[in-house]
Amino acid sequence: MAELNPNRIIFDTAKKVYEGNLSKNDGINSLVMELNMNRGSAQMIIVQIFPKLLNGDQFTRTLSVDLFNSFLRFIFEDYGAERLKISLSALKLHIDYIKEKGDAKIKLRKIYLRYLNDLSVNDEPSIVDEIEQDEIANHLKHRTKSVLIDELKNSEISSSEKVTVNHKTYKRNNKIVALIKILRDFKCQICGQFILKRDGSKYIEAAHIVPKHKKGNEDPKNIILLCPNHHKEFDLGNCEITKHTYNEIKFNLNGNQYLLSLAID
Ligand SMILES: [Zn+2]
Known part of the structure; x- marks a missing residue:
């Protein structure tokens, strides 16, 4: 069987917690055990970033651009375009927040704009x-x-x-x-x-x-x-x-x- 992409494992674990199919503690432990993730990072993703991203709320702590990129893709695949729009609005709030703190995160902005663009009419294959x-x-x-x-x-x-x-x-x-x-x-x-x-x-x-x-x-x-x-x-x-x-x-x-x-x- 093909090995699952670690970003997909993180997403699926956070998703189980978000949907109430796994306790927060079990989710955090599973990321620490399976992926050797730092406990603080696992907690931050499961308790803060993931639910806020899905609910369209502002979050302050940040993730790697690669992980955000994967999350947006999986949100679209698993939940559809409407939910992707909500998540993009949370990401926009986050980008504005870190910009105020002096973190430009140009790449993250690009990813945000790319997905946003994909949701509207465009000549390029999106x-x-x-x-x-x-x-x-x-x-x-x-x-x-x-x-x-x-x-x-x-x-x-x-x-x-x-x-x-x-x-x-x-x-x-x-x-x-x-x-x-x-x-x-x-x-x-x-x-x-x-x-x-x-x-x-x-x-x-x-x-x-x-x-x-x-x-x-x-x-x-x-x-x-x-x-x-x-x-x-x-x-x-x-x-x-x-x-x-x-x-x-x-x-x-x-x-x-x-x-x-x-x-x-
Ligand atoms: Zn050709």
């Missing part, structure tokens, strides 16, 4: 969207192709912004992108590459042909799957689209001609 797409893809990837195509068509027709997959609510657009990723096999449509993640799944990015800020949507005819290199080249390079139909796109990118299929079946 962490929040990627987590949602991963979860949906994991749940749907073993279905047959015809079922996936039906799911995609139904999601496209739906006018609701939210969809439910495996009893959890997601942005409809993320379900559409997840389905396109499965149907196009998680490969860069220019070079065929993908990034293999630690957990064995594949990472690929969805690029909008007409960008979001120009009202481009998540329709399969507006999405191409690209590796991070080709995605940046597509967004920043000299790109001239010479043909764009329902089924294919032809473009000249930094001197190379490409013809990519936009079909899903």
